[in-house]
Amino acid sequence: MITLYHHWLSPASRLVRVLLTEKRMEFALRLEKEWERRPEFLTLNPAGEVPVILSTEGKPYSGVRAISEYLEETIPEPKLIPGNAEERYQVRNLVDWFHTKFGSEVTRHLVSEKLLKRFLGIGEPDSEALRCAAHNLKNHLRYIEFLTIENNYLAGGQFTMADAAAAAHITVIDYFGDIRWQDWPGAKAWYSRVKGRRSIQPLLSDRVSGLTPPSHYADIDF
Structure with missing residues (x-):
């Protein structure tokens, strides 16, 4: 195995x-x-x-x-980078966006300040870093809203590796309770669809000792 x-x-x-x-x-x-x-x-x-x-x-x-x-x-099936060359490019581009731009501008700050500093005992969270992450997060949620105006998923009508990459980061951010979902109805609708997948559900059961997620964290209809 x-x-x-x-x-x-x-x-x-x-x-x-x-x-x-x-x-x-x-x-x-x-x-x-x-x-x-x-x-x-x-x-x-x-x-x-x-x-x-x-x-x-x-x-x-x-x-x-x-x-x-x-x-x-x-493991070619099911395809998570589907379509023609242009469509596959779009999926790969979004995967890179979330792991590079979203990761460096939002996730890295929050994980470093709210989790690693606690476990390593190296001081209190840096408020400036957290403010920077909060500002950047709004831009990224706005982008998710834009991508899902006409489609159920980020790269079109079906779940792809782009959605998996985005969900990998959003499930981390949401664990800290840093998303005001009521301000982002389009992103919330996309995330609700994604949360219902059997591949995402196990992520929502993870718990860090001493750090409790918000009550809506594992709720599909949040």
Whole structure:
């Protein structure tokens, strides 16, 4: 069985979990606290970052983009980067948007300030970093609203890797209770559709000790 090294609120890990589930692959989760820099884990990925998948033969694969493309190539059904070259480009572009731009402008700030500082005992959250993340989040939610004006999903009429990447980040942000969903009806409608998928549901059951998500977190009809 495949083993996925992950940690609770890693969007990259969450994306791989979603892809494996969408492609109906059986896998076991192994919690890896990256900041501990375990020598055994560094032998699997010298970068010391999750996600890492360990094949049934014991071969490690690392790097969220590389893993995502590898899964799409080796497990072709269901297709999560579907369509013609232009449509596949759009999916890949959105995946890159969420893991690069959204990740650096929003998720990294919130996870660093609200989670890692707590576990590492390195001080209080930086209020300026949190304000910056809150400002940037509004722009990204506005973009999601724009993308879903005419479609149920971000890259068209069906769930793709773009939706999986976006959900990987949004489920983390929503865990901290930082989204005023009433202000973003279009994004909320999209997220409600996504939350109902069997690949997203397991993410919503994750809990970090001592850090409780808002009451609506796992509710599809929130």
